[in-house]
Structure formats: C-alpha cells, structure tokens
Amino acid sequence: MASVRLLLTRRCCTALKTTTARTHVSYEVKDNVAVVRINDPTSKVNTLSRHMQAEMVEVMNEIWGNAAVKSAVLISRKPGCFIAGADINMIQACKTAEEVTSLSQEGQKIFDQVEKSPIPIVAAINGSCLGGGLEFAIACQYRIATKSKKTILGTPEVMLGLLPGAGGTQRLPKMVGLPAAFDMMLTGKNIRPDKAKKMGLVHQLVDPLGPGLKSPEERTIEYLEEVAVDFAKGLAGRKVTVEKKKGLVQKIQDFVMGLPPVRKQIYKTVHSKVMKQSKGLYPAPLKIIECIQTGIEKGNAAGYLTESQNFGKLAMTSESRALIGLYHGQVTCKKNHFGKPERDVKKLAVLGAGLMGAGIAQVTIDKGVATILKDTTEEGLARGHQQVYKGLNDKTKKKSLTTFERDGIMSLLSGQLDYRDFENADMVIEAVFEDLSIKHKVVKEVEAVIPPHCIFATNTSALPIKDIAAASKRPEKVIGMHYFSPVDKMQLLEIITTNKTSKDTTASAVAVGLKQGKVIIVVGDGPGFYTTRCLAPMLAEAVRALQEGVGPKKLDSLTTGFGFPVGAATLADEVGIDVAAHVAEDLGKAFGTRFGGGNVEVLKMMVQKGFKGRKSGKGCYVYGAKSKEKKVNSGAEDILKSFKLTAPPAVSADEDIQYRLVSRFVNEAVLCLQEGILPDPVQGDIGAVFGLGFPPCLGGPFRFVDSHGADKLVQKMKRFEEAYGNQFTPCQLLLDHAKDSSKRFHK
C-alpha cells in the first residue's frame, strides 16, 4: 500500500484555558494585514488539534473584530510543514461515531466562517499541506505555495480509512472539478506545487530561496510571507482578483459537468472502478463518493451533513483502525531503537549486481552514500548498472529528479569486478546466489579485504544468518538484511540478528536502512526469519489448492478478494517459482510436516520445465505479450493435473480456501511471536503488510486476530485440522488468546 503520510502529534491534547497565553497561534498586524502564524511548539509538525483549533478561533475572532484589519495571511513558522492534517489521536480518542461527527461539524463550522470571512485571507503554504491543513487552505480566499520540494498538497485521509471531514469533499470538487477531486480524495496522492497551480488548487507559486543573510529555510518563509502580504493588500484593495480567466477547455469541461446525465455516468464509473480495485473491502472510498455526490446533487447542507456523518461512521470501522494502526506502526518502524551507531556508513559495498544487489545500490546512492557494486562478470555488472540507471532515469521522467541530479547520484556508484577499495568499506551487503557454500566463500573472500570495523550484511530470504556467520571470523559483525523486490519500490527491510550480532552492528544496519528510506523490522534468526516463514505455509497451501483443481485465476481472485493486493498465484510468479521451491524445500526440512500441504515436486517440476515465473516469461501464467489479459500457462496446468489431489468438500468452499491460506499465515506469525523471533506484534503487522502484502484493511495478522476474534479463527482452524492435519494446529499463543477474549495483541 502507499505510504500513509498524515501526521499527528503524540501528545494528548488538553483543554485550553482561555486565560493562558497562546502558544500555537500568534498574529501581528502589518499595514492593515493580519499575519497569522501557526507553530505547534510541542511537535515537529502542525496538526489541527483541539488546542490549535481553539487558539485559531480566538485569533480569527480578534482579527474579524478589528476594523483596522483589511486582510489576513495564514502562514506556518515551521520550515517543512504548513498543516499536516488533523490530530489523529483526537479522532482515535472518540468512543462513538457521534463524537467524531461532532468533531467534523466543529471543523466544518470554523472553515465555513473562514470561507465567508469579511476580509480576504491568504493561505501561504510552505511544506506539507495535507488533510485538514488543505481543507483549511481551500476555505481561504487565496492560496500561495512555495515550489519547495517539501511542499505537497493532498487529502490522504482515504489511506487511513477516513475522508476529508472538514468540508473537503464539498469544496474540492468545486475548486478543481469533479474528476480531479475524485482523483485526489480517492487516491490520497500528494500534489506538487506546479501541478497544484495547473489544477487551480493554488493561485500563485513562490520560488524557494537559496542562501542569503539568513538560512534558506528561514528566509524562504519570510519571503513567502512578504509576497503573501502583498497579495493580501492587493486583494483588499481589489487590485488582485481571485477569479482566473477560464480557458476554452475549462469552459467546455464546466459545461459538460453541468449535465446531470454526464455526472451520473461519472459517479457510476468511479464507483465501479473503486469496487474493482478495493473489492469492496474499503468503505472510505465509497463514502467519499457518496459525500461528493450528495453535495453536488442535493446542495451544501445535505453535503456537509453527509460528510460529517460518514466521517463519524468511518472512524468507527475496523478498516480505519487497521490503517491507522499501520500508520502508527510505520512511524515506529522508521526510528532507530538501537541507538546511534559508533560510525556512519560512508562507503557501502554490494556484492552481486543482480536484481536485489542493484536495487540495494540504487537506494543507497540515492541518499548520497558512495557505493561499490561488485559482480563477477561484466555482463552481470552491466545489467545491474543499467538497472540502477533506469531506476534513476525514470525519476527524471517523472520530474522528481533533474538529469544533473541523476548524474550526480550515478557518480557515487562504482561498478567493478574486483575488490578494489573494499579496504575503505564500512559495510558490505552481499546479494549473491542463495547457496550456503557460495555465501561461505564470499564471507571468507570479503573478510580478507575489508577493514576490522566493516559490517558484513547478508541479503538472504531464508538461509539462517548464523549458518552464514559460521564462516566468519567475527560473527558479531554479521547481520541479515532482507530486502524485498523490487528494492526501490518495496518499503520493508527485515533485519535479522543472531545471538552473536552486536548491538552496534544492529544499530548501524538500521541506520543504513532508514537512510535508504526503509520501514524496518528487526527480528530474530531462524529458518525464514519472520516474513519468509509466514509466507511459506501460505504458498504451500496455495499449491495444494492448485493441486485440488482451483485454477490460478480463481486462486488469485480468492486472495485479492480477501484483500491481498497481489493474488497468490501471481505472487508466486513474481517471487519466482524457483525461489519458492527453494524456500519450500529448505523450510520444509527445518519445520517438518507443518510446512507441508502442496507437493514441493509441483514447483520443482515447473522449474525443470523452465516455468520460473515472470522472469522466465512463464510460471503459473504466460508473460511477454503486452496484452493486459494474463493467460494461464497450460504447461503448468498439465503439471498440476499430474499431481491432482481431491478436494475435501467440507473445507473447499471459497471462504474456506481463503481462510486456509490466511490462517496458516497468521498462525505462523503468532508462532514467531511466541518463539521470540518477533519482538512485538507491531513489527509483525508491519512486516506482513509492507513486505508480503497482507491485506492492509485488516492491519496485519495480529490486528486481524484481534478484530476477527482468536476464538473464531481457532474454530475454523480446528475444522481444517480435521481435514488436513497438523498444518492447521493453532499454536499455543493463539489458543491462549482464543480462550481469553480479553487478551489482545494491540491495546
């Protein structure tokens, strides 16, 4: 899932006494312009907490009561943040939908007053302007934004299972038009300043400034304020007009949108698109459509009412709780809990320029760390180098990088076939073939050339780290760093420590991962660690289902219907059938019959025939032709037929198959917690969702157990156990939770 960026304060809000001095909002009047400055002193970002809102109302009333004030500017004093959104804790603290609805109505009321302000208000935006922050801004009469890279506008509420609940669903469609408003609110995407100007979301752009007599950040805010004050004066003196001239295209679009049948068609199309993508598992997008539709078709009053009521309803849904839980978890997993490492990694070496190795190199140089990419063949190196270049070049096409920035970043990459300069490496990450003897050879070769402080990290998806470390002269410097493919897109990094790994080594690995922009879980060592270990039983079950005659397409639709972003058969193709076979065999040996189910021979046979998944053009499906419709690989079907199993009818209904897959995943996750592989349920949920695509709407295996009920899950598993045996035996911790419903993984 896309990252959730709505920010929030950790602090609980306290009721504001009217007598206390204002701490969050201040203002001064310059030349008849009231400059209102917001700054939450308790947090890195501004949020619309109760406290902030109360002070804002106070200040606005003072301004409106002051006849000398002819216009106002609203600006944040924080360099990277205008207002990052509503205070999520404020919403989470509510016990009922009605409470949340009334919160929404309070917000609507404030912004309504802002919209109807007797004097023009200019929102001067620098940094994130998200959620409630954007709703505030669009209630103002005029918006000026800096072109800073940190300036982003958006309505990310949908990613938290919510909707813009302070007038956003009502104002945005009028401002940017129906299609753009749907796009913004249903995807939650961030909009950069240039785009915002084109869309009509902001009126003017201001360039960020470089060094002057003050720091660039400070002076840029000052400059923004100066420009905004000028515009405020212009608006008050009617020298600046808010309405921009509409172009022909805009006029035509407005005309077309004015036709009720056209709008009806749009609602229908959007609705069916949402249903297709969300499988109806996410209530927020549907509620957003409803709010927009009501506002446009039935008028403001009805629209605002629907918005506040739907906001209340959504806040009480398990989906929203799950998504907010993931958001909190993600924030936790973006911190280094192991302290500051003794030394920074300034030079990193990656061994193996394959898909993973090149991906790791790309995300490392991207953050300014010099990186050696070493391979054994020139062909391999050239391929890896091209992958890195393409990854960065694609960013220039999206304009998030300039070609010069790309070139500068590429200059940090040194592609080589030898161990030159390894004596200066602070960390080596090996991403060579998954074979213990090769890994051992690499450890020995590398340790002969690296300095004593250098950390040796191994990117393996299943081999226990301690087995790899067995070849090392200094196991305290050996650690596992399990990246997910494609490295530049997948957010998760699973770090694996052995009982010999030193704390500083862990701290350093986490620091590197964070620098690479990863969300990090740190888990204990063992076959398959956490993520691979959870995935393996589910894939084994998927193979069994395939053997039982559930076709790949059906299997995919069952899994995506449960909320997995990628279907199980497609996932196997993406991971690689050979990798899956390898893992299944290895983990099968380590964990015995619990990891059984599907026959490993099915996978091996597929590999033998060259059906290695997407990379080889054939797996469960046939790839290559550009047609959108994926074709099932008949060769794979033949193999499945030769391994045909009879499906026990008692456990083969669609829902049964779904729960067979999910319960094995979840049970293994809980077992990992029970065995101490996982330090806590939060990291378990984050790892499952961000690394394996566990349904985000369920919030991860642990939150799923909480919300579904451990007892109900255990009941289902017992039924499956009868049919298939110990693969479905619930682990002790799960049984404990089933017995005592007060036991929960998340408070």
Place this chain on the structure above:
Amino acid sequence: MSAPSKKTLAKPGVKNIVLVDGVRTPFLQSGTTYADLMPHDLARAALQGLLNRTGLPKDAVDYIVYGTVIQEVKTSNVAREAALGAGFSDKTPAHTVTMACISSNQAMTTAVGLIAAGQCDAVVAGGVEFMSDVPIRHSRKMRKTMLSLNKAKTLGARLSLLGSIRLAHLSPELPAVAEFSTAETMGHSADRLAAAFGVSRLEQDEFALRSHTLAKKAQDGGMLSDVISFKVPGRDIVSKDNGIRPATMEQLAKLKPAFIKPHGTVTAANSSFLTDGASAVLIMSEEKALAMGYKPKAYLRDFVYVSQDPKDQLLLGPTYATPKVLEKSGLTLNDIDVFEFHEAFAGQIMANLKAMESDWFAQTYMGRKTKVGAPPMEKFNTWGGSLSLGHPFAATGCRLVTTVAHRLQKEGGQYGLVAACAAGGQGHAMVIEAYPQ
C-alpha cells in the same frame, strides 16, 4: 587616499606582466547597427582597433586568445577567423576560450600564463559577443532524420525518411540564457538571489539609475577612451555605446517584473541588456613592452577563479572571489582605490554587496572568520557598468580591466580590483596595479 599597505605587488623572481592598452568596439544593443554582421566581424574590428591604437607591428604578436560565449558554429575558433581578417600574420596562432561572462577574463589570464611561463612575450586577448544572431537549431529529431538522410542510399529510403518527418520535428531549438544544469534562466536566478538577500525593487532601480547616470557622465566627459570608432559595412560609423539611458525612478518603477511574475523585482531596466560588442587588450611582459618603447597602463597581478552552487549561488562570484584574491595579494579592501564589478543585474550587485557585508554569510557559507566588507560606493563602477554600457558576455572582462587601468590613471591610486560572476556559478577577480606614471 590612505597609503596602501604594500607599495607594490612585484615579487622578486616573478615576471612583471603589463597591460599595454585596451580597446573595445562601441557596445550596442543587439539588433541595432551591428545586426547584419557576424561575430568575427566585430572581433576583427576590435583587433584592428587595437593594432591602430598601439601601432603594434602585426608580426610582433606571439599568440591570440579570444573569448566567446554563444558560438557561431561556422567560426567556432572565432579567434583565428578574426585574427586573419584583421591582418595579423598568418603565423600567429589563435585559440578561443569560453567561460560564460568571464570568457575574456579567461583569455587575459591565459595570456598572463603564457607570458609568465616564458612561452610568449606579447599576447593579444579579447572577447566578442554577438547576440543579434544566434544559432537556432533544428530539433534533435529533425537533425537525426537529416543526418540519416545523408546516409540513405536509395530513393525509397530517402522518401521514407522524409515521410517520417512530423510537425513536431519542425519546432526549432532556441538558445536561452539559462543554466544547463538547472534549466533556470539567469534572470530568474537573479530575482531569487535578490529576494534571498532582501534586496528591494527600489534598491535595484536606484542602482540601475546610478549606473546609467554615471555612464552618461563618463561618456559625455570623454572618459570612455577605450571605445574605438567602427565603420560598419553598409552603415554609419559607430563611435558610442547606445544602451546608456538615464531614466527617472518613476519610469523605472512602472516596469513589470521580467522573470518572476507577478511578484518579482528584476525588470528589463534593472538588468543588463542583450548586447553586441568586442574588446581586445595587448598584454606583454614588462621587459618586452619597454623594449618596444611602450608605456604600459597597468600591471596585471594576482587573479583567482572561484565556483559555487549554480542554482542558489549562481551570481555570487564576486563575493567569493574578492576576499580570496585580496588574501593572495596580501591586500585589504581598504588598499583598493578602484573597483570594477561586472553588473549582470542590479539585484545581483546589491546581493553581492550585502553578502560581502555579512559576517554570517562569510562564516556560514565561505568558511571565513569575518566578512570582507563591501566596496565603498564612491570607488565602485564610477564610469557606469554592464547595466548601462552593455554586456556582450565575452567582451566585458577586457572592458573591466581596461577601465580599471584608465581610472587608476585618471583618479590616481595604486590598486584596482576587477570582479565578475558568470553562468555555471563561477566567478573571477583580479588585482591590477597602477603603472608608475
């Protein structure tokens, strides 16, 4: 005038290098009287003017270095084409240098280097810029098609290539005064720079007006003796710069911002304009000059080149270069009697002055303990500058150096300082010492 902290910058064992003389064509707004020329025509005029002015025997020159920025592709080594036409011996080698607005500074310091190294005794340096005509290219796609057409062997292949031309192929590529690395135009960067240093529109307009007023005074007072007359083929004799236009503050205030709209502060009137022009100087070892009977105008002493971030510090070259060259010479700002800074934009000059006055800037960005200080305005560009006289990119450097020499002669004083910014975030400064009169 206080006594300088050093009597001379002459060093034992180091050759004294002198500016014998310098000339320039009148600087004209592009698209005016020079419109039908080619760059080497202008360059030739400057070189011939130098020969006339100095009476230099044509074969006495060992080498010619010439600067240019926007290159005419037909005369990519414009130095050679101009030298041949100007009647220099065809035995005198010539090469062209380019370093944006400090191209002729680079030409001069190249000459200094050749002499200091003992390889030459007399070198002509200069620069030319011709903005009335610039190379406008076919689009890359079109060029590719045309190049393939050359190689196509059969009629069918040619026709199919011709058939592949689409309307989009025909849109031309225009050169822009923009950074290649950031794609930002220089005016836009100047506006941001002015804003970063809090330079107001009023300050910029005032400085622009000062430049025009002083230039007019200098022109009327006959100070601009480096300007030679030039009979333009098919046109009149040109003998004056034509961009000097003192206006009123009210007129200047009326102009709309040219780059950052609508709230910017850089306008057409407080920016240097697109200019055609060429300049040339004769640089010699002191020994050689004296042996040939010349009375040199000045010593060319220490110089530095600097470079910094081409995005946010594009035009701060003088700020970085000034303290560095002073340090190198062992002089302080107080020792300098004559300042000639290249005026790209009024906002850029004001920003540089503010930066040089700021301890915070010196400490935070330049790694210096204290500020160098801003030059006193009564010594600064007193005969006008690029804003008013014009700024043919590659010709300005020689104008600055010649002007310092002339001002030192007229106004007295021992040391002068030239500083300039250039595209690419580069900069240059040079210390010039008066030749004993």
